[in-house]
Amino acid sequence: MSSEIFAVDPLVLFTILAMAASTYLTRIAGLVLTRFVTFSGRTEAALQAVPPAILMSVVAPIAFATGAAETTATAITAIAALRLPMLAAMAIGVVSVVVLRMALTAF
Amino acid sequence: MKTNQNKSAVNAGPNEFLLGVTTFFPLIFAVAPIGLLFGALAAQKGLSPLEVLLMGSFVFAGGSQFLALDLWADPLPWVTVAFSTFLINLRHVLMSASLAPKLGHWTTLQRYLGFFILADEVWALSEQRAIKHHTTFSFYLGVGLTLFVTWQVATVAGSLIGAVMGDPSRFGLDFAFTALFICLVMGFWQGRKTGVVLAASGLAAVLTYKFVPGAWYIIAGAVAGVIAAAIQYDDSPKTQLKPAEALQS
Known part of the structure; x- marks a missing residue:
């Protein structure tokens, strides 16, 4: 049993290292880039939009293209996030998606 | 240090x-x-x-x-x-x-x-x-x-x-x-301009997700949001207030 837990296939290890190298490359690319380029004016404004734009892109398919339960729960979570601490808003989102899925499949 | x-x-x-x-x-x-x-x-x-x-x-x-x-x-x-x-x-x-x-x-x-x-x-x-x-x-x-x-x-x-x-x-x-x-x-969220950025990202991400296989939707959404921000940029001085300054006041 313990031999199964600690088993490492050489090709699996190699694949993991290849994944790690390509991930690290993307993570330091911005560091290298900003050493040679300084951003101001319009490009700075564009770069400031990166955080919300990426976060939105990651959630958009689940939030808007999965089903009515997910889309409604997204709206509820967003409204809750304006007034409540993050953990509370997240909890409301998770509970509402469960309730909505049950309600929508009941009909 | x-x-x-x-x-x-x-x-x-x-x-x-x-x-x-x-x-x-x-x-x-x-x-x-x-x-x-x-x-x-x-x-x-x-x-x-x-x-x-x-x-x-x-x-x-x-x-x-x-x-x-x-x-x-x-x-x-x-x-x-x-x-x-x-x-x-x-x-x-x-x-x-x-x-x-x-x-x-x-x-x-x-x-x-x-x-x-x-x-x-x-x-x-x-x-x-x-x-x-x-x-x-x-x-x-x-x-x-x-x-x-x-x-x-x-x-x-x-x-x-x-x-x-x-x-x-x-x-x-x-x-x-x-x-x-x-x-x-x-x-x-910083107002209407953020709303336009989010709308552009969300729309581009959903469309790309529907029609292009793989993880391109994240890149497409990010690029759309960045373009929306660049188009909305107004270089008159009053918009130069940094979000950090706005929040600290």
Whole structure:
């Protein structure tokens, strides 16, 4: 049993290292880039939009293209996030998606 | 560490580290179920718990780890796996370029070592911190190491208990990650212009997701949002107020 837990296939290890190298490359690319380029004016404004734009892109398919339960729960979570601490808003989102899925499949 | 004469001196050292840990704390409830799920799926694909730990530690990027499992087969298509990892993680180029100017006094070594763990959540909380204050290395480590430990413990536990756990969507936990990101998005709200950026990103991401296979939708959405921000840029002086100044007043 313990031999199964600690088993490492050489090709699996190699694949993991290849994944790690390509991930690290993307993570330091911005560091290298900003050493040679300084951003101001319009490009700075564009770069400031990166955080919300990426976060939105990651959630958009689940939030808007999965089903009515997910889309409604997204709206509820967003409204809750304006007034409540993050953990509370997240909890409301998770509970509402469960309730909505049950309600929508009941009909 | 060099002494800071300005107001940030009180924020240096262990306090900043602890602040990072406590800032991350609520996210444990979003990350742990996803980690358990990853471990369980990995076990189904034949990965040993040690292989799960190695992947989590070296790659440390949840989205690409799930994508790799999706592609996992015998014989192992390592070129496809590595290239798909690169594609889905291309967003990190924009993320690190965006965060780099907002860091406090980081040494070059700290930058290049620290960004090894620049996962989505670490980046998002560092950006959120940077709205009010430069992101210190201690704060970043507090957030990053807490996520690192959470992710490794959860994924290895998932691979050990594997099949015992049922489908996490039963408890709505598959939505936890989405709910977390929605909360983070709302933190970046600065008015109508943000609304236009979000609408452009969301629309581009959904359309790309529907019609283009793979992880291109994240890049498409990010680029659309950035273009929307650039178009809306107004170089008259009154718009020069930085969000940090606006929030501190």
